[in-house]
Every structure is written in structure tokens, then in C-alpha cells.
Amino acid sequence: MSINWFPGHMAKARRQIEESLKKVDVVIEILDARIPYASKNPMLDHVIGDKPRVVVLNKKDMANSKETDRWIARLKADGVYPVALNGKEPNVLKKIENTVVEATKEIFERMERKGINPRAIRAMIVGIPNVGKSTIINNIAKRKVAKTGNTPGVTKAQQWIKAGTKMELLDTPGVLWPKFEDESIGQKLSLTGAIKDNVVNLDDIAIYALRFMQKHYLDGLNKFYNINIDEDTEIVEIFDAIGQSRGFKMSGNEIDYERVTEKVIYDTRDAKIGKFTFDFAGAEE
Ligand code: GDP
Structure with missing residues (x-):
């Protein structure tokens, strides 16, 4: 694309x-x-x-x-x-x-x-x-x-x-070309589908999205994935919780992190979890 x-x-x-x-x-x-x-x-x-x-x-x-x-x-x-x-x-x-x-x-x-x-x-x-x-x-x-x-x-x-x-x-x-000078800008562009997934690290994009929602949209995130995390939950525990809740498992009952990553990215990109603006008009960041 x-x-x-x-x-x-x-x-x-x-x-x-x-x-x-x-x-x-x-x-x-x-x-x-x-x-x-x-x-x-x-x-x-x-x-x-x-x-x-x-x-x-x-x-x-x-x-x-x-x-x-x-x-x-x-x-x-x-x-x-x-x-x-x-x-x-x-x-x-x-x-x-x-x-x-x-x-x-x-x-x-x-x-x-x-x-x-x-x-x-x-x-x-x-x-x-x-x-x-x-x-x-x-x-x-x-x-x-x-x-x-x-x-x-x-x-x-x-x-x-x-x-x-x-x-x-x-x-x-x-x-016109997108900005590429800054990693977080790249993550936002990828999260919204403006740049190809293969030019950025997918794990980083999912982590960015989850941290954003954990900070700004905790209730919605918990509700959407039927999980129960708080503002201090470690990122890996959030991946685990989503994997558990969605049944994304590999053999040996291990969480399939790749599936969690993709799911989080697509759910965020398609505004399924909620309607987010990732750039703030004011000083908030
Ligand atoms: P272009 O590359 O700038 O010409 O972008 P496109 O017109 O091809 O649109 C890219 C994608 O965004 C397509 O899947 C469109 O259907 C979708 N799209 C465009 N405008 C809107 C909008 O206002 N809302 C939503 N939800 N999708 C849109």
C-alpha cells in the first residue's frame, strides 16, 4: 500500500x-x-x-x-x-x-x-x-x-x-512523504496504517498502543479484551492477559505473543477498542 x-x-x-x-x-x-x-x-x-x-x-x-x-x-x-x-x-x-x-x-x-x-x-x-x-x-x-x-x-x-x-x-x-525522523512518529504512522508494517518493529507498535491505552483509556482496554489490568501493570503482563483472555496459545500452553501483537495493532488501527487521537493538540503527551 x-x-x-x-x-x-x-x-x-x-x-x-x-x-x-x-x-x-x-x-x-x-x-x-x-x-x-x-x-x-x-x-x-x-x-x-x-x-x-x-x-x-x-x-x-x-x-x-x-x-x-x-x-x-x-x-x-x-x-x-x-x-x-x-x-x-x-x-x-x-x-x-x-x-x-x-x-x-x-x-x-x-x-x-x-x-x-x-x-x-x-x-x-x-x-x-x-x-x-x-x-x-x-x-x-x-x-x-x-x-x-x-x-x-x-x-x-x-x-x-x-x-x-x-x-x-x-x-x-x-x-507527499511521511515524516520519518522520530521513532514514536513512525509508530503512530504505522498504527494508523500510513506506512507499511514491515518498515517498523511490530512489537514496538503494539507496546506503544498498549501503553497509550493503559494511560489514557484503561477502562475501555479492560472491557474490550475482558481483562483486568491497572495503570501499573507491566507490559508483558498485559500481553499475557490478552493472550489468556483470547485463548491465543501455542503448544505447551504458552502465550502466542505474535498473535497478541497483531490483534492489538489491528484492533487499534480499526478503532475497535475506542476512538483515539495519538497526537495531543495541547502540551499533554
Ligand atoms: P490516500 O492514499 O490518501 O488516497 O487514501 P485513500 O483514499 O486510499 O484512503 C485510505 C483508506 O482510508 C481507505 O481504506 C479508505 O476507505 C479509508 N478512509 C478514507 N477516509 C476515511 C474516513 O474518513 N473514515 C474512515 N473510517 N476511513 C476512511
């Missing part, structure tokens, strides 16, 4: 996005609402400069709604135009349109004052793999336009799609 990024890919992606940027009035940056910090491409700010930016916190159905509200407030304070979405819902076009209109209001008012004829607002979607770019474009276009797959930058010839009455959207999203 994801791709391996090499310096050549990154340079190409940056160049292609810079080219596309010249054609648009506003950039729609898609982030995963569960990890608004970790799912942000580190270079994008430099390239966008002071062009208006809409920031979509996508997959809000899988994130902690209180934390999403805090992120919205923080992003507003940072001077961008945020909106939280479930990219699969029918109201996506309206929500994005409203936010895009707000973000470009000044530019279009200035054009009007200069006597330039009103035209559609031109926008493009960018983001790292798997945040929901294709889902959102297809939803807005009401047909399948963007290939759900990942290639660096913008590869095929781009076309404008009519998006509602006020907006035109480039039909191919800008695919």
Missing part, C-alpha cells in the same frame, strides 16, 4: 507539487485526525508559503472528538482553515466548499475590487499516503477519478473537476 521514499522521489514530489501550486488559489491539506502532527509532511509549509490553506482532519469517525475540537481551535489560531471530516460521508463537498470559500474570501474580494470577472476557486488536495485523499476526491467528484494508490508527487496528466458550483479541483492529489 505505501511506498518506500528515496531522496529522488522526494525531490520529484516537491517539484511536481510546486508546479501544481501555481495553478491553484488554495491548498487542501489532508491529515489523519488521529495523528494531526505525525501525518503532516515536513516540507509542505515551505512550499505553500502564504497561499491560503484548508486543513482537513480526515477520519474523524476514528478519532477522539474532544481532541479533534482542540486541534481545530489550535489550527485556527495558527492561521489556517481547518475542517474535520469523515471522507466517506455525503456532506464532504459542502463542508470543504464552505471552508475553501472562507479561506479564499480575501483573494476573491480583491479580484472583484480590481474588476476581474469572478471565476471558480481552484484547489488541489495534498497529503501523505493513506490519509484519505482519493476517497475525498472521489466523493466530491461523485465518480472514481483518482486512483486509490500511491505514487510520489503528481504523476498523471491533471484535469480539473467541477466540485459543486464554486470550486474546481485538480483530479490528482499531491502525494
Whole structure:
């Protein structure tokens, strides 16, 4: 699903996005609402400069709604135009349109004052793999336009799609590389499915997820796996408890830790245990 990024890919992606940027009035940056910090491409700010930016916190159905509200407030304070979405819902076009209109209001008012004829607002979607770019474009276009797959930058010839009455959207999203400088960011990206499982150590991801839930969501964790741990339980004992409860055993009655690891990762990734936001908008960590 994801791709391996090499310096050549990154340079190409940056160049292609810079080219596309010249054609648009506003950039729609898609982030995963569960990890608004970790799912942000580190270079994008430099390239966008002071062009208006809409920031979509996508997959809000899988994130902690209180934390999403805090992120919205923080992003507003940072001077961008945020909106939280479930990219699969029918109201996506309206929500994005409203936010895009707000973000470009000044530019279009200035054009009007200069006597330039009103035209559609031109926008493009960018983001790292798997945040929901294709889902959102297809939803807005009401047909399948963007290939759900990942290639660096913008590869095929781009076309404008009519998006509602006020907006035109480039039909191919800008695919950007994820952050990889920090281990905990890698774990968050993997836990939410943004990077391949085989580039990170699965045990570390499961441990990260369990520690997070032990600290922030103990009751939910106990209830979901029908276990009884507390805030001081050692990590290996949590693995044991889940293995026991689920009957993940090998011959000789030993706990099958590999199965526990996979189960914890998939249950967390699919938001089965609860709706978590792993990046905090405030100082909490
Ligand atoms: P892209 O790589 O950024 O184009 O991401 P995709 O559009 O291919 O989406 C990646 C996965 O996330 C797919 O399985 C989508 O069905 C899923 N997805 C996208 N948006 C949402 C959302 O808002 N909520 C949920 N639950 N899943 C979503």
C-alpha cells in the first residue's frame, strides 16, 4: 500500500507539487485526525508559503472528538482553515466548499475590487499516503477519478473537476512523504496504517498502543479484551492477559505473543477498542 521514499522521489514530489501550486488559489491539506502532527509532511509549509490553506482532519469517525475540537481551535489560531471530516460521508463537498470559500474570501474580494470577472476557486488536495485523499476526491467528484494508490508527487496528466458550483479541483492529489525522523512518529504512522508494517518493529507498535491505552483509556482496554489490568501493570503482563483472555496459545500452553501483537495493532488501527487521537493538540503527551 505505501511506498518506500528515496531522496529522488522526494525531490520529484516537491517539484511536481510546486508546479501544481501555481495553478491553484488554495491548498487542501489532508491529515489523519488521529495523528494531526505525525501525518503532516515536513516540507509542505515551505512550499505553500502564504497561499491560503484548508486543513482537513480526515477520519474523524476514528478519532477522539474532544481532541479533534482542540486541534481545530489550535489550527485556527495558527492561521489556517481547518475542517474535520469523515471522507466517506455525503456532506464532504459542502463542508470543504464552505471552508475553501472562507479561506479564499480575501483573494476573491480583491479580484472583484480590481474588476476581474469572478471565476471558480481552484484547489488541489495534498497529503501523505493513506490519509484519505482519493476517497475525498472521489466523493466530491461523485465518480472514481483518482486512483486509490500511491505514487510520489503528481504523476498523471491533471484535469480539473467541477466540485459543486464554486470550486474546481485538480483530479490528482499531491502525494507527499511521511515524516520519518522520530521513532514514536513512525509508530503512530504505522498504527494508523500510513506506512507499511514491515518498515517498523511490530512489537514496538503494539507496546506503544498498549501503553497509550493503559494511560489514557484503561477502562475501555479492560472491557474490550475482558481483562483486568491497572495503570501499573507491566507490559508483558498485559500481553499475557490478552493472550489468556483470547485463548491465543501455542503448544505447551504458552502465550502466542505474535498473535497478541497483531490483534492489538489491528484492533487499534480499526478503532475497535475506542476512538483515539495519538497526537495531543495541547502540551499533554
Ligand atoms: P490516500 O492514499 O490518501 O488516497 O487514501 P485513500 O483514499 O486510499 O484512503 C485510505 C483508506 O482510508 C481507505 O481504506 C479508505 O476507505 C479509508 N478512509 C478514507 N477516509 C476515511 C474516513 O474518513 N473514515 C474512515 N473510517 N476511513 C476512511
